[in-house]
Amino acid sequence: MTGPSRTRVSICLALNIISSITIVILNKWIFTNYGFPNTSLTFIHFCVTSIGLHISKELNIFQPKSLPFLQMLPLALTFCGFVVFTNLSLGLNSVGTYQLIKAMTTPCIIVIQTVFYAKQFSFKIISTLIPISIGVLFNSYHDVNFNPLGILFATLGVLVTSVYQVWVGSKQSEFQVNSMQLLYYQAPLSALLLMFVIPFFEPPWRYHGLLYNWSLGALVCVFLSGVVAFSVNLTIFWIIGNTSPVTYNMVGHTKFCLTLIAGLILFKESMNFHQGLGLLITFGGVLLYTHFKLEEGKSNTLPITQQTIDKR
Structure with a gap:
């Protein structure tokens, strides 16, 4: 059984990046202009x-x-733990x-997969975490407080997020399902659980939430955000299931860099020299990871006899 083609993986990665950046911009617009709470x-x-x-199934x-x-x-x-701890951390x-603590998600995933799933990572792959961590530090150190x-x-958020992403991949393999089949069951179950979370973190007397006084503009923006979220959720499950949680996190670092650039262009946000340097270092680490993964992919596709010769 062969995996997905490189072209298919590239298309899905690009779709996830575009969808994720779009939803960040939409969510920021919705919160800024309508004050709509994040968990709702x-x-x-x-x-x-x-x-x-459900429509896809029909x-x-x-x-x-x-x-x-x-x-x-x-x-x-x-x-749900990821949503709750992320919102508490941001608050x-x-x-x-x-951002600095969130960058620890990738090494946390590597530790979990190494210890509990006996997965091995090459030194080259692990070494790419160094420039990425330095880049995020350069980008964030001016705004760090304790x-x-x-x-x-934030630490609990990293742990829960890491476990969630590892399980998204392992459950697809364990249950022998594809990304749509797994998400078909997880999405409504997560929505149901969030209904119990919302009253505690977004009480109606403080946040309007679903009782929001909907205008046509708010309806259109929230609906568009939901449609883009469908693409984001589906591509996340597909990427993790067909590549790995670590690869998905590398895509996340790429989105982090591109989101900063989008904020600079669309929202006129400022960026100092150290932030720009951090962005370049982070992106350089992602490029190194991509290069090493492609190298590993080529070696894994060599004929068995050729691999035997190379090891001598």
């Missing part, structure tokens, strides 16, 4: 994703597969602190 918006995103997958784009509820529940719970930490509770929530 995430709930809507998963509702739209569930509807999109169009015979994929066939659902029955999955055990109790084994799907931890996946949905870790997603208590500066953006710089949040709030003990905020750092605790």
